[in-house]
Amino acid sequence: MTMRQSFRLGCALLGAIGLTGAADAAEQITFVSQGGAYQQAQTVAILDPAARKLGITINQDSIPDAWPAIKTQVGSGKPIWDVVDTPTGNCLRGGEQGLIEKLDFSKIPNGAAMPEAYRSPYSVSYEFYSSVLSYSQKTFPKDAPNSWADFWDVKKFPGRRALRNHPFATLEAALMADGVPPDKLYPLDVDRAFKKLEEIKPHITVWWTSGAQSAQLLNDGEVDMEMAWNGRVSAVAKEGAKVAFTYNEGILQSTSLCILKGAPNLETAVKFLNEAVDPVHQANLPLHIDYGPGNPKAFETGVIKSERAAQLPSEPANAAKQALMSYAWWSSPAGEAAEKRWASFMQK
Amino acid sequence: MTTSLSDPSQQHQRREHGLMLALVSPALLVILALIVLPVGWLAWQSIYHDGFTLENYRRVFTEDLYWRSFALTFEISLAVMVIALLLGYPVAYLANSVPKGWSILILSLVVLPFWTSVLVRAYAWLALLQRTGVINQFLRYLDVIGEPLALVHNVFGTVVATVHILLPFMVLPLYATMQKIPNDLMQAGASLGASPSLTFMRVFLPLSLPGVLAGCTMVFVLCLGFYITPELLGGGRTVMVSMLVSRNVELYNQFGAASAVAVVLLLCVLAIFFVVSRFISLDRVLGQK
Numbered sequence: 001m002t003m004r005q006s007f008r009l010g011c012a013l014l015g016a017i018g019l020t021g022a023a024d025a026a027e028q029i030t031f032v033s034q035g036g037a038y039q040q041a042q043t044v045a046i047l048d049p050a051a052r053k054l055g056i057t058i059n060q061d062s063i064p065d066a067w068p069a070i071k072t073q074v075g076s077g078k079p080i081w082d083v084v085d086t087p088t089g090n091c092l093r094g095g096e097q098g099l100i101e102k103l104d105f106s107k108i109p110n111g112a113a114m115p116e117a118y119r120s121p122y123s124v125s126y127e128f129y130s131s132v133l134s135y136s137q138k139t140f141p142k143d144a145p146n147s148w149a150d151f152w153d154v155k156k157f158p159g160r161r162a163l164r165n166h167p168f169a170t171l172e173a174a175l176m177a178d179g180v181p182p183d184k185l186y187p188l189d190v191d192r193a194f195k196k197l198e199e200i201k202p203h204i205t206v207w208w209t210s211g212a213q214s215a216q217l218l219n220d221g222e223v224d225m226e227m228a229w230n231g232r233v234s235a236v237a238k239e240g241a242k243v244a245f246t247y248n249e250g251i252l253q254s255t256s257l258c259i260l261k262g263a264p265n266l267e268t269a270v271k272f273l274n275e276a277v278d279p280v281h282q283a284n285l286p287l288h289i290d291y292g293p294g295n296p297k298a299f300e301t302g303v304i305k306s307e308r309a310a311q312l313p314s315e316p317a318n319a320a321k322q323a324l325m326s327y328a329w330w331s332s333p334a335g336e337a338a339e340k341r342w343a344s345f346m347q348k
Numbered sequence: 349m350t351t352s353l354s355d356p357s358q359q360h361q362r363r364e365h366g367l368m369l370a371l372v373s374p375a376l377l378v379i380l381a382l383i384v385l386p387v388g389w390l391a392w393q394s395i396y397h398d399g400f401t402l403e404n405y406r407r408v409f410t411e412d413l414y415w416r417s418f419a420l421t422f423e424i425s426l427a428v429m430v431i432a433l434l435l436g437y438p439v440a441y442l443a444n445s446v447p448k449g450w451s452i453l454i455l456s457l458v459v460l461p462f463w464t465s466v467l468v469r470a471y472a473w474l475a476l477l478q479r480t481g482v483i484n485q486f487l488r489y490l491d492v493i494g495e496p497l498a499l500v501h502n503v504f505g506t507v508v509a510t511v512h513i514l515l516p517f518m519v520l521p522l523y524a525t526m527q528k529i530p531n532d533l534m535q536a537g538a539s540l541g542a543s544p545s546l547t548f549m550r551v552f553l554p555l556s557l558p559g560v561l562a563g564c565t566m567v568f569v570l571c572l573g574f575y576i577t578p579e580l581l582g583g584g585r586t587v588m589v590s591m592l593v594s595r596n597v598e599l600y601n602q603f604g605a606a607s608a609v610a611v612v613l614l615l616c617v618l619a620i621f622f623v624v625s626r627f628i629s630l631d632r633v634l635g636q637k
Contacts, residue, residue: 205498208584344412346587
């Protein structure tokens with residue numbers, strides 16, 4: 001091939017790429033979640049069906065913690081992501097800091113139909129998980145601990161304990177152990193919570209940092225009871241370990257969908273957001289993974305059988321036993337101060 | 349001799365320098381791009397966030413939290429260094445005094461764990477040390493203990509696993525130094541009537557001290573920045589400085605707060621190297637010459 005020929009070929013190729021790029025640009029978005037089995041489940045249950053229905057291309061990316069990337073991308077003035085699935089707190093503080101688009105719910109009817117506690121001006125709930133009290137059935141074949149007060153009762157329930165090395169859900173559990181009802185937690189009485197935590201601190205063997213670690217502790221019998229995420233406990237139980245958990249006084253947490261400020265495909269992103277919380281797509285999610293749908297209407301579609309529904313954190317009867325985490329409180333100045341206090345609590 | 353350009357030996361030297369520079373420049377560029385620039389950017393962020401600020405450093409120097417973590421990190425590093433020296437010295441000594449084939453075997457056993465990931469080794473220690481782990485079950489089987497011992501999820505477990513990971517950094521410089529101690533000196537000592545232990549104490553040990561200093565510096569400095577091991581085996585209570593760095597990113601949502609901690613740690617390391625360089629050449633520590 002001569003120089004000139006290869007040059008022409010190169011130009012033609014570049015042109016072709018440019019053309020297809022232009023054709024796609026009108027109808028595509030970049031969606032970001034946390035990867036792994038969770039993102040695969042979403043792809044089957046929500047992303048692929050939504051893409052087909054809207055006739056758009058959904059490019060996927062994944063990152064364990066989206067927050068620093070959101071800050072950098074929007075800060076650079078040219079974000080590449082459109083829609084992010086991230087813990088609801090990130091959407092809220094991102095909204096306050098001008099990093100996340102304010103949503104126009106008239107264009108998101110599925111979101112508008114959700115209960116107010118399940119959405120914010122910047123986000124809609126996408127899926128639910130719960131921080132629950134889990135225990136070894138070997139240690140507690142009957143009369144298992146069933147509340148945070150039981151977890152704190154080291155005389156009645158002797159055994160090793162683990163809690164998450166993070167204030168989220170842990171402060172809530174401490175307050176429930178101290179007698180605060182699940183629906184009266186916020187604003188959290190932080191002093192009271194830390195005082196109650198001091199009480200249990202000498203009895204905590206491990207303060208875990210990752211979900212995998214919490215699963216290992218329970219699986220290996222390193223602890224007899226711990227706070228863990230429901231999906232992690234049921235995964236360990238599925239592998240044959242004698243472990244169980246209760247939704248009683250669980251702390252219901254969620255990730256939400258939000259759109260980056262100045263997203264390259266804003267309009268398509270809004271359309272996608274509405275489609276992603278469609279009750280039927282949402283009902284498909286728990287068929288693939290142990291997380292509950294973010295839209296409670298999913299339970300009315302008939303897609304989720306009642307036995308399966310009973311296992312899910314956001315099923316209405318289960319949800320009623322739990323505390324719904326207030327991300328608004330945690331991203332308030334009081335919440336941020338409580339988060340900073342955690343580090344010194346751990347060291348003392 | 350004149351220094352004119354026409355001098356052939358000068359020209360030759362000049363050409364050689366040019367060639368050397370050309371050969372080194374890719375490596376220098378990589379170092380500049382991947383180390384110098386990011387570290388500079390890091391340091392800059394710790395003092396600049398919407399204007400100059402010393403807030404991040406004020407926090408590091410006034411809040412108890414940081415002081416406690418720095419103190420714990422130095423304590424752990426010191427413990428790891430001493431234990432690694434006590435374990436590593438005899439190993440290096442043995443490798444130095446046996447025939448070549450054996451010393452290669454010993455050294456490869458020391459270096460072998462290097463090729464296993466730190467993460468895997470941390471989990472291996474977990475399997476050994478935890479309540480239902482191998483050691484506790486064995487001791488209970490022998491009826492030595494009634495209740496399982498708390499061997500992990502604390503400082504103890506962290507130190508044990510860290511020593512394991514850092515031991516090669518102690519043994520290799522020690523061995524390299526010992527190799528260079530002429531055997532004649534030992535024989536001279538013996539011929540003058542000194543017992544083996546006296547020759548060791550008066551001749552061998554002093555001559556091996558540069559290796560001791562080099563190994564201790566490597567182990568201490570590397571331990572200062574340990575992250576995964578204390579995170580997995582420290583039970584959440586063992587908060588070392590590197591963990592504060594990552595936690596500060598989460599807590600303050602800006603890199604500056606974390607950068608300040610990292611910069612202070614970096615300055616500590618540089619100070620240690622400065623002090624050590626007064627005693628031995630840094631080439632010796634870093635290049636293990």
